[in-house]
Amino acid sequence: MSRTPRHTSTMLQLQMLPLKAHVISSSVATGKNNIFVTKFILLGFSDHPPIKIFLFLLFSGIYLMTLAWNLSLITLNRMDSYLHTPMYFILCNLSFIDICYASSTAWKMLSDIIREWKTISFFGCAVQCFVFCGMGLTECFLLAAMAYDRYAAICNPLFYTALISHTLCLKMMAGSQVGGFLSSLIETYSVYHHDFCGSNMINHFFCDLPPVLALSCSDTFTSQVVTFIVGVVVGVVSALVVLISYGYIVAAVLKISSAKGRTKAFNTCASHLTAVTLFYGSGLFMYMRPNSSHSLNWDKVVSIFYAVVIPMVKPGIYSLGNRRLKMP
Template identity: 45%
Template sequence: MERTGQHFTLGNHTTLVEFILIGFSDVPNLQGFLFAIFLIIYIVILTGNSLIIMITNIDPSLQIPMYYFLRNFSFLEICYVSVTVPRLLADLCRQNRSISFLACAFQMYFFVTLGATECFILTAMAYDRYVAICNPLLYPVIMNHRLCMQLAAACWITGILVPIGLIYKIFSSHFCKSNELNHFFCDVPPVVQPVCGDTFMIEMLIYVIATIVVAVPFVLILASYGKIISTILKLPSATGRAKAFSTCSSHLMVVSLFFGSANIVYMEPKSTHSTGVDKYFSLFYTILIPMFNPIIYCLRNKDVMVALGKFLQFIQGSTKKQIVP
């Protein structure tokens, strides 16, 4: 048995042991600039989502199902970006951008798992808004703490289980093409491209999972908002309509951004994929959207803004007490 760089050679068979993530090495003069930009974005994502988790935990006025799901979503966002961005930052600082076969499989699994769970949580959030606006009198009864915990647990468990078959099928396949991936992380489309032979089963699994994770939740969310909008338009008061729309607008914006980008990447046929385009488009749904989410939820939600103001005043007051003897 002889090891040759990224492969083990045994007789006439070659087994891939690592991939090379090309990332943004095609723009060598921008490595330092990109590192600074992505680091700032990562810090903003961590800070913004951590603040949402803290204020929705400690503020009594935010102890309702809407913010329970928002806490879950914010925690997911932190985990989601942490699967890809730290590796991207490290690769921008070094020449060797290889990633082992096993590490690539784990990165893909956690990325798909967290992305799928986010889709399910967004669907649960849409159901919460549907009950709140279409059945306001029964809202406390239907959306009780037990149901919220069950919905969140179902989202997490389903997200964990859904990608297992796909990841196993991809990484048990034979790779005979270049081990270089024109991407900055082990996403599904670029890793499938070097697979040799018939990839029909893999593509079918991708479409089935994309349907379960993206298409079905998106249709359920659209159906929920169809009923929500119909109910809001029937409200007699303009103030009531405006208030009802404001409670949904931030969630609707996040859904549009997240599901729109996911549909483009994972529902297109493999033959239409361009790795160069996918790589830059992936920045949108892996880094930019997670950065916008806490901004959208804070700026477009008065309750969150008020709670954030009280939290910052509390921190400022505590700091002054520590400084003044």
């Protein structure tokens, strides 16, 4: 017997009841008849069981490889005294940042893939966003510090130990973390101080700035300006440091008479330049576009690249063509 339109409509309403009940339980009513969100629902990826299993296995493998490769790089650096140089000290810190950067989203993402309700508290969402952005912004500073290290090694090799001392390395690492997390605190506060009184469904697999800000029911212009300014100050300024450093490096390499010498100088910078291009390229594309050009489904795909894939491949990039550093 065919179902009548009325019967079909009733069935759809019954199917939506659990979702509506969950949305209401994730909010709190006020005296002004507004509903303010206390929890978010991360929509994540597909809910089809075969695809969920595939995604869980895929992302679990990527995350385990990220941990293995970055921990191997850190262990190798600690065990081999020949690698106790400023460049490898910065690489070791980058690997630690990449582990924390990937872990800030991976655990929640993997658990949500196999769970029916992908909820996260308002405070937990803010903390995840703060840690993720803090690690990413810290990495921007560290990549700029590595560019300066390569500039000193190629353009001023005789004064390298004087320019890049152990004390300076420690100051650069501390300054990178303070600058990164202070900038993240500004961004996170500018987004999460808003009222969220409508939908609590985030069309993403973690609490990133653009999809969360899209749910706010108050004026978000100031937050958009603050986020843009922080992105310019941290991302663009650190990128300029990289570009200026490599401008001097290219000029110095061109003055080298032997082809072998030019190739050797280029090889010392190629891995860093590749990592910079991947990280800055995806980050600038994600956060420096106008909001009108954002597509949340497309942003999810881009986020997988810079939040999941890049932390995995960077140790391999750093070890390519590097005779001192070989991953086990």
